[in-house]
Amino acid sequence: MNSWQILGIDPTSDETLIRRAYARQLKQHRPDSDPEGYQQLREAFERVKEMARYQHVEEEEDEAEAVSASEVVETPEEVEMALKSGGYLSAIKVTESHPDPAEFELSSSPLYSPEEVQKHVSGLLENAMQGLNALSSFYQETTHKGTLQQQQQFHQDVAAKLAEQPDLTEWLLEQVSDRLGWGLDQYSSSYLVPQHLQYALYQQIRVTEREQAWKKVALEKTHGNLLNRTALKLLCSERSVCPFWVRLMPGLIAGMTQQRNKLYASFPELVERLNPAVLEFISKPQYALSWQGMFLLLFWGTVLHYVWPAPPQGSELGWLAGGAIIFYIYINDLILMSLKGRQRLMGLFLGVECLFSLLMLCGLFIGVLFILISSMPSKGEGFSGLVPLFLALIEWLVLWSVWPKYAPGIRRPGIAVARLLTSPWRLLATLDFSTLAFPLAAAYGAFCYLIVNELMKLAAHFL
Template identity: 50%
Template sequence: MNGWQVLGIEPTSDESLIRRAYARLLKVHRPDSDPQGYQQLREAFDWAKNHAGAAEAEPYTQLQPVAELQDSAIDWPEEIAEPHDESSHTVPQSYAFSVMPLYSEQEIAELATALVEKSAQNFPALQRLHQRVSEEGNLLQQQQFHQDLAASLAEQPGLQDWLVEQVSERLGWQLESYNSGHLIPETLQRALDERVRATEAEKAWQKLMAEQRHAGGQSGLALKLLCSDRAAAPFWIRLVPGLLDKMSQQVNQLWSTFPDLIDRLNPAMLDFLRERPRALNWQGVFLLVFWGVVLKWALPQGGLLSPIGLAISGVVIYSLWLYDLMLSSLRRSWLMKLLLVLDSLFCSLLLLALFVGVLMLASSVAPPKGESIGGLLPVFIIAIELLVLWSVWSKAVPGLRRPGVAVARLLSSPWRLLKVLDFETIGFVLVSVYSMFCTVLLNKLLNQLLAFIAWLP
């Protein structure tokens, strides 16, 4: 079967007719779905173009009947009439694919740049070049076109994921399929992914820079510090409630999305955050105000400056802030063990005294036995105390630390209540009611303690 038969046309010297036949059959024999049929079609197309001039010089004539040929005298050429030696026979050379591209490096680079900068306006140029390579190039040239375009796109700053998807869809790269490597090798796919990732990271950094210039409040201050060129972290950072938490939150968020951008932040600030410095936070400020108000109204006499007021204030400060500071500052193991033992004993006695005091207070105000539920009131109080102890007792910490954690959780319960209610208005209302309850209960317990001290000889 010769080239004319493959193309389905008569021998002709009209190259436009040959191209139309090739374009018509190319829709049937696509290189991605029928590579063998496409190769045969391509060879026929090249053969027909080469023989177009011969078809014009030697027009096709009807063959004579076999009998007429036998009766006529045939003047055979000498090279056919005289038999050759078998040893001199040479095998015809097979068709060789050209690997020379049908475009220049500058043309493919300019196309990739134009697609990245003004993609929608340059898709027709992409389609024209792709059609030209498909019609005039062989399989190797077509595959080289796809790879050259992918490599050039991977070198373009600002390459975005949606553009890669559009080009892949238009050129049949099938990057999302499991066999996508038949046109674009995995190395080029990784290069495209890395360039898209770099573009997204750069956009995120520019957004961060815009926020640190225009954002206000604590978020803007945290970003300004992280992006500054300070040689050391200023001391006043510790005195702004919640600022260190906000800075740590922004660093963690950036690390989870674009870890490569961490190196662009101020190294002095990052080192400062890694040290986990002690600083004011909104939880500490709120609890300081809460228990200050409660103690102000609960102390029976002398106020906060009285011995009992100073003692209770010291217990609150120690449990909420001082213990952790002491534990982190100790360097010798035996001192840490001693602190753990003393803290466990002190907090255990404190919890025992609190629960016994509440039980005695409930028993003193309960009605006599036989009247209403007076006899069951101590049982209810014990059940409530056990429930409260269970809610603040932690099994996630070592045994010696559990009493101290329970006391710290009791003292931080107002803040925990606000967090559970997501700092809604109802949460502040309940905390106000809770503060009045704590004031009354603490006042009763302190009066009972003073009466017990006065009773002692």
């Protein structure tokens, strides 16, 4: 399709007809809705204007040559005499005239000042909708007056100014891209906005989002809940050493770690603004009070209080059971952290822990099996006789769920016992501490009471 077909007219040198045709086609190929069609139309318009001007110049030259010839040879008789004498061609003075190339040069100077671009870009940040409408009008004005080179320069100037705005957001950039036909979400969008400007735009958006995230941190440090306020105040403080009382506030170290990880996942550069001493403190394993430890102490303390056997065996069994629970919930991790870097002592401790844990697991398995056998129903007892079997099945499922599959072999028995003792808290965490979670935890406590009560009676009987 040639330029005349794009404009929808026959070849002509009348610039008025050409401009009317361009105006008609422009309604169908607007720059904001059809940038490719508009660019093709604009190029065809420029080519046709040049051809019309050149054709107009040729017509003027033909008229000038005809006038010159009529001045040299005016009558038919003179023409005939000139032909006979062979001097007609020499009698006619032919002059060649070429148009000045400067007449067809397209201006590349912008149709606006940098201040105008800055004014419209600043208006976008002050009032987005009004600024977008004003920028669209400014763009239409430049489109109708300027050449393709001037239009492309317009897009680059606007993009460069936007990349300098500290509050640029992704939503605003998408709106500008739609209004000006940048097509930043398309693969071939660099013909209007080069890649380096696109990179600068998205970098500025990230800077805006980063500063907004830091403002949220400052807001939460002032108006958040007690735990988050304390955690963020410590992270943003200028302390040279993390205070000791941090260990005494349940969940505070975990809260600081969570805040640090949240910032690092989105904006790692913001972590550099946090207190390095506090960051170093929470990066290492720390032993501190936790809601989990307090809940488990209350849970198992209540269970042991109701199943404590009568003396003389009761005192020994009760202290042994309570000591084992405290060891696996609190002391075991503390010893492992203190022995880190001491290979021999660590190996010795893990060996003793593995044997002790195996003894506890075997005692639990054998005890449950003995209780099951001794409580087997006689004929005719009906459904009530299946209760021990049901309890034993639940216990086996619990034991299977806590057994670690991928831990080192020497650690598996200890981890299984620790998981078994912390299962009440893990039940609450699995149900996200919902309203239903606490009644289920109470029911699980009753189940643990029945099992531990039978096991304590069995141990007291043999002792």
